[in-house]
Amino acid sequence: MTFYPEALRELVEEFQEVEDKRERIEMLFELAEEVLELPRDAWTDSTRVRGCQSEAHVKVGVSEGRIEFLGAADAKLVQGLMGVLSIAIQGLAPAQALLIPPDFAEEMGLLNSLTASRSNGFRNMYDKVMKELRQQTE
């Protein structure tokens, strides 16, 4: 967990203390509120996270060297994971954010598969955010 920012580390630990998966999901649903919402009329093909079962959109900008992350998803679970990512990277320098591996979703006991495939909206979302960050720092 070395690369996790403090806030993310705490979150992971908080989740790990909860044994029941249903409870963890409910906690995650609450984190959906943490995302700076990308309004529906800003949803475009370029904000779309591909391969999700339902609609999910993200927008990542870098302003004065700090990340600005917006997102929204039909599924609360996906938006909750955006919330976690948001807590992790909002306001960070891109170079720092790029060090965060996707493992937290598994470590928080939320996903059981990290394979980048259609079942895994989270992984696609994470990959898209990181890719865009990389492009914007080049």
Next chain:
Amino acid sequence: MTFYPEALRELVEEFQEVEDKRERIEMLFELAEEVLELPRDAWTDSTRVRGCQSEAHVKVGVSEGRIEFLGAADAKLVQGLMGVLSIAIQGLAPAQALLIPPDFAEEMGLLNSLTASRSNGFRNMYDKVMKELRQQTE
């Protein structure tokens, strides 16, 4: 074994008494001599047993209501099985011969597969002989 003619029944029993497969094969090789040989220059596409690994040819006629069976094969094992079939059907009425199931090769401990496939020259040979007998009695 109800449909086996006497001579075939005896042969099957004789083979069943021998425990070693190698010995049984050697006994079968000797039965290759029992076949009325179909001379090489009589080998044609219509005498060919298809799907054999090596060349095998048979010719079945019915003369005065009695079967006349000729055969020859590159493989002694196949020709030996022709010998067994010959002992079973030579001179029989076709209707009687048609009652003989192909099981004897397995019961004699010679083949372990009765699936009609390329591995099984015997089965293809048996099927061809029976088919021709059926055609000639129609």
Next chain:
Amino acid sequence: MSLRDQFPILQRKVNGYPLVYLDNAATTQKPQVVLDAMNVYYSQSNANVHRAVHTLAGEATDGYESCRTKLKERFNASKVIITSGTTEAINLVAHAWGRANLSAGDAIVLTEMEHHSDIVPWQMLAEERGVEIRYVPVTQHFTLDMEAFTHSLEGAKLVCVVHTSNVLGVRNPLEDIIAQSHAAGAKVLIDAAQGVPHATVDFEAFGADFMAFSAHKMCGPTGIGALLVQPDAFEQMQPFMGGGDMIETVSIEGSTYQTNEHKFEAGTPRIAEAIGWSAALDWMESFDLDAEHERMVGIARWVAGELRKLGMAVYGRHDDDDAAVVSFLHPTINSEDMAHLLDARGYAVRTGHHCAQPLLHRLGITGTVRASFYVYNTREEAEGLVAELKEIVEKFA
């Protein structure tokens, strides 16, 4: 041992709760006898089939061919081609029969109820050969528009229809479809992936020309399926994939092909899979499928009713011959969230478009939550599902 006890996976816990496996339309579980048969093969008889005289090869060949024999018996079919599954079986028809017998201007009839596996191969053929595709619409009662079907037949050469919808569970009026198609001079392909797990079909009496299905949806292994073909249609098929045992002779001038089913089984076949499927087919004979089907549909019908009471939209009608599939949506709770919440309590259901986007498009939706029942599922499991959903609705609606 009870039927259910024969499935080792059903002892498993998921997220601390007993597994309730309700994703049977995607794939079914395997009884122990199927695993045993494959283990025995691999640890006692593993060898390549055909063309060999050694003992293991004979046993492997017998095992492989026994699958074909059992399929012939179970379905009363004279030609059974072993494929990797329903999808390959349909692609085989599109290539081996379609490309040899259809040309520009010919028409194929599909339905909006088809699985992608019975759409995309035809779209590819249509694009390549200029063949026309006509889609029979689905009505608001979740059935095929049979009037439109009749109209679509004019000049059609092939009708491809799903036996039972994997989304709706609706079993189509196949007898009528086959009779009308044949009267119009069209051949008929049935996608029976969801049909044969629920009903025994006499292919000969049924009268379709082609029928495709997968082992993994009827308690058999992954990686294997079959295409049943009527003899006259079989004679019209050209080879599809080349190599391995499908030839009679190969020379640099050209090749000649086998005349039996091997012609369409290029390369080393699915040997262990065939042996496992063979065991699964035997196992399917060990209970009364019709009675089980009745029980399962009863459960599905009950679940559908309860879910409607919870305010869900249910897509399906659950007639006696339909499959035990319940597709549903809640007006405000997202499907994916619902599936995750269920998974947290051990319930495995599927969400998404179920590879039937044209059908969902017609229904005006993009996906459903789907619970599908099979022979080892119990009424108690269904009650548990309803109770869980009730809790979810109360909490998250």
Next chain:
Amino acid sequence: MSLRDQFPILQRKVNGYPLVYLDNAATTQKPQVVLDAMNVYYSQSNANVHRAVHTLAGEATDGYESCRTKLKERFNASKVIITSGTTEAINLVAHAWGRANLSAGDAIVLTEMEHHSDIVPWQMLAEERGVEIRYVPVTQHFTLDMEAFTHSLEGAKLVCVVHTSNVLGVRNPLEDIIAQSHAAGAKVLIDAAQGVPHATVDFEAFGADFMAFSAHKMCGPTGIGALLVQPDAFEQMQPFMGGGDMIETVSIEGSTYQTNEHKFEAGTPRIAEAIGWSAALDWMESFDLDAEHERMVGIARWVAGELRKLGMAVYGRHDDDDAAVVSFLHPTINSEDMAHLLDARGYAVRTGHHCAQPLLHRLGITGTVRASFYVYNTREEAEGLVAELKEIVEKFA
């Protein structure tokens, strides 16, 4: 546990004698870990992959994709398409790449050493599209006529060559072939069915455009194989079979396809098989394949020498990089008889044309007896084989 002890089948008796399995070029045996992996999957995680959120589906998807990941690592390949075997992999190239990139007048170079699986798909394409096929002859030293090869390249678009002959065991000069082909502007497909079980290949460094092989010849299950593809060739491939997970969207107006390997994996994939293969790939890392290869070729070379002493014709040269395959014929004893006599003592060898009729035609024969060795075979088994053959020759010649 010794390497050999990990193969349960090697404890078996055949006709009262311990099994001596020397038909490894047809298919290899499976170590217990491979069976275990498939059993664990079927009894704990069996589910359909992709598009689902429940726990089992996640585990199944990870298991399936782990096979791809391991293949990428082992072969240093960026694109790995999972197929049902070598044969389907080559047919996939013929359809997905060939039909999109070759047209009348284009030429494909094959060799007389090819397996039918690398001939028939091209003959079918040639007939359909008017493509020319050129066959590189085999010399009396059992090698490709490299001068003829160089000449054949003029204007060729694709070169298809077997890594290692399944009849001769001869490993072709692939580095030279690939370099010359690329210089002439042709892509190269390697049939590595017999190659990868004996040698580790760095696909990236190797430089071929396509490489096909089967799991069952490298201690993995039946029913699965792979096609490795270079990225630029991958971009030139059109979809082959339609249905299942290969699409992005399907509508009645048309479909769009996935952009990764799933585009070529239509239908429910070979899930258990992928998991079994994954275990086999791990297992292959547990010993030094190069050292084992050296040992096996040593055995083959010794056997070849002994058989020549017995008056047999041996077809092969047994160089260091060749596979441990010994093809032979006795001047008077029929091959099939020989195989039956060997089987009676527990020895499994293969006879027949080994799906390489053009090669045999060139050698002026119609078949051989073939003994092929793999990592679990011992020197003692080889000595036993020679002793048996000696006895057979003495008795039946």
